[in-house]
């Protein structure tokens with residue numbers, strides 16, 4: 001080893017990942033080439049941009065390209081078959097090599113770590129590799145040894161990194177590295193049964209580049225050996241004489257996919273491009289193309305993935321939509337082109353009239369970018385809407401994967417709320433395992449029903465057994481069951497869809513009795529209500545006082561059929577879950593007092609009414625009231641303010657009753 005050379009151990013997770021790669025049974029081993037070419041192409045994009053921005057950077061950007069070299073080991077028995085992918089792009093410094101290649105970099109997330117720990121058998125590696133897309137390391141599926149030689153643009157020395165994919169790698173500084181990076185693979189023997197093709201064969205490489213990387217905008221070159229007829233001085237072939245010549249051939253067409261008409265691009269080309277821009281290995285669920293002409297010219301090629309990335313709800317997620325200006329790559333993950341709630345959309349936007357010098361700060365202020373974002377948002381939403389109508393299966397996949405993120409738009413993007421509601425799906429009491437759209441909900445509404453009923457909570461199991469649902473269920477009213485935290489947010493204010501308002505069944509007054517009654521029936525019901533009101537007036541007043549620290553008032557309920565009591569909020573008061581969310585985010589809130597509603601037909605309530613009438617000063621009635629309130633709170637999945645006190649009351653009662 002040279003001076004400055006070091007042998008370093010891989011981190012535990014990296015070792016585990018490499019082990020998975022080395023012993024991989026992943027059926028698509030060819031993907032390693034796409035990853036290397038993709039990295040090389042990114043490196044060239046970065047260099048071009050860097051050179052444009054930093055005029056003092058001493059680099060040659062005259063002939064930026066990717067080169068592939070193969071050696072089939074024909075030199076002798078022990079000559080190694082190698083494949084080299086070389087670029088003259090941005091390169092890496094020694095520190096970058098250690099950070100980006102030597103460690104598990106961004107893939108070292110908790111999720112991958114957890115899955116790696118579970119992936120004990122080789123079979124589960126297939127799924128894992130496909131799901132995470134494991135860039136540079138995928139080379140170990142096809143190589144016994146990987147060598148990376150790289151020199152950062154503008155740097156004086158280069159770095160050589162080498163590993164056999166086992167416990168360690170070596171790294172050393174080298175003087176003679178050309179600018180850019182070369183990745184040299186010592187290939188494993190071809191084994192078609194194991195999906196290992198002959199990657200030292202010219203025709204294999206030619207095919208793979210066509211298939212996976214044709215759209216790469218930089219030339220991908222290879223030296224091709226050809227046998228040609230020898231020509232005489234006049235350029236005429238000499239009979240019976242041939243010669244071997246080496247020619248440089250460009251393997252890819254390099255046509256920007258977004259600039260080509262949609263019907264001329266195959267599904268396969270779109271898929272490979274999707275994988276390139278998104279660094280994902282799944283298939284796109286939907287391809288979206290858009291060409292805008294007029295004052296703001298741009299072309300967009302966007303993809304909705306078929307699988308949510310593991311980091312969809314993490315803060316420092318990367319890789320969104322890329323920005324190009326007139327075919328020149330400007331930046332990855334351009335947040336300003338897509339609203340946060342559509343952050344899973346991948347792809348490319350190529351704008352005609354921006355400066356190549358544009359920075360993230362400028363973009364945020366740019367009128368043109370805002371206009372593009374509005375157009376793209378509408379286009380993505382209308383595509384999802386079409387999907388819903390035309391391909392329910394795909395729509396279901398979409399909603400399962402991305403619905404939670406999309407619903408954030410109901411809060412963040414009021415301008416598109418109606419469309420967002422129309423593409424949303426919700427759990428509902430209508431079906432135990434199918435979600436419903438609002439359109440379908442409305443079609444099933446009962447005669448006389450004016451509002452869309454919903455109930456929020458922490459889980460379906462919890463809300464499904466909430467006392468608030470009793471009368472709705474008994475009378476056949478469908479209720480949406482909203483259990484994502486974001487549901488608390490968008491239902492926090494008035495919401496309408498197709499002229500129908502949303503109403504929480506745990507808030508405000510509901511009167512299901514009146515919905516389908518005639519005028520006479522309504523009058524009779526009103527008379528009965530008044531009579532009941534009188535009958536219970538004393539009890540309700542007393543309860544309001546006895547439980548005054550916890551509730552605003554007590555009243556009779558028309559939502560209950562089985563439970564003795566439930567607790568409801570005012571129409572626009574915070575739900576307990578929303579209060580909890582606000583508190584968890586550090587905001588101070590005064591506690592919201594809600595209303596205790598009683599079921600006048602329940603024996604506990606009639607018993608309490610009679611006991612209060614007969615023994616108004618009996619102290620044990622206050623305990624009964626507290627127990628009644630506590631059980632109502634527990635039944636809706638709420639939390640008791642003083643569980644120990646409640647437990648003691650209950651224990652005492654039980655003891656006395658035995």
Ligand SMILES: Nc1ncnc2c1ncn2[C@@H]1O[C@H](COP(=O)(O)OP(=O)(O)OP(=O)(O)O)[C@@H](O)[C@H]1O
Nearest residue numbers: 039040043090091092100133134135136137181279
């Ligand atoms: N040819 C190259 N030139 C310059 N930098 C490179 C090159 N190849 C890889 N890198 C750097 O190493 C990093 C890690 O590469 P790797 O392929 O493992 O992951 P990735 O491309 O970032 O993402 P993914 O894992 O999703 O493919 C890259 O992000 C890039 O910064």
